[in-house]
Amino acid sequence: SYVLTQPPSVSVAPGKTARITCGGNNIGSKSVHWYQQKPGQAPVLVIYYDSDRPSGIPERFSGSNSGNTATLTISRVEAGDEADYYCQVWDSSSVVFGGGTKLTVL
Amino acid sequence: QITLKESGPTLVKPTQTLTLTCTFSGFSLSTSGVGVGWIRQPPGKALEWLALIYWNDDKRYSPSLKSRLTITKDTSKNQVVLTMTNMDPVDTATYYCAHTIAVAGTEGWFDPWGQGTLVTVSS
Numbered sequence: 001s002y003v004l005t006q007p008p009s010v011s012v013a014p015g016k017t018a019r020i021t022c023g024g025n026n027i028g029s030k031s032v033h034w035y036q037q038k039p040g041q042a043p044v045l046v047i048y049y050d051s052d053r054p055s056g057i058p059e060r061f062s063g064s065n066s067g068n069t070a071t072l073t074i075s076r077v078e079a080g081d082e083a084d085y086y087c088q089v090w091d092s093s094s095v096v097f098g099g100g101t102k103l104t105v106l
Numbered sequence: 107q108i109t110l111k112e113s114g115p116t117l118v119k120p121t122q123t124l125t126l127t128c129t130f131s132g133f134s135l136s137t138s139g140v141g142v143g144w145i146r147q148p149p150g151k152a153l154e155w156l157a158l159i160y161w162n163d164d165k166r167y168s169p170s171l172k173s174r175l176t177i178t179k180d181t182s183k184n185q186v187v188l189t190m191t192n193m194d195p196v197d198t199a200t201y202y203c204a205h206t207i208a209v210a211g212t213e214g215w216f217d218p219w220g221q222g223t224l225v226t227v228s229s
Contacts, residue, residue, distance in 0.1 A: 001169065001170075031212065031214075033216075042219040042221055042222050043153065043216075043219055044217075044219070045216065045217035045218075048215040088153075088216070093213075094155070094166065094168060095145075095155035095168075097153040098152070100152045100153070
């Protein structure tokens, strides 16, 4: 089965740039979607189709996908960005989620 | 505005069958490309996809749980039902349903999600 690998945690100072990676075999050939989940809340879509932003998501959120790594980039990080982030793809007619990354804003 | 809400028992005993209902509004499951999926999250752990049903009754299941899951839809009631047999304490989790759409034949993302419902499996 297809595996998506995310770092368990990423820390960043306010105002800096956070990069959260999602590794998978030839993931660049797939569409990657990203979700933000704050404590006690349901996940929220922040990036779809590798780099598209849903309405209402700040431009500070961006995504890229190439080779074996997809990346969610959050620019000018704010305290409110502290959350768990999950990547998601489809593989062989099944949905696959990454293990999640906890973003800590220092 | 699309909304979804999960309902069902909060406590089930081991070996019992869990039945969860997702009631939604703001879209129709008879519209081409539209689907509803179920995802769960054990306390403190990652998201795990369970099943998905599309407007045309195409059903997808997690390979690891396929033998225990059944997903159905009632278009007239705007509901999707998930049943999971032989429940075990490791199935304790928050269960979410979510809207999805297949664009140009390509499966997509989940947006939005319901608030989730916590199901505890214990005797």
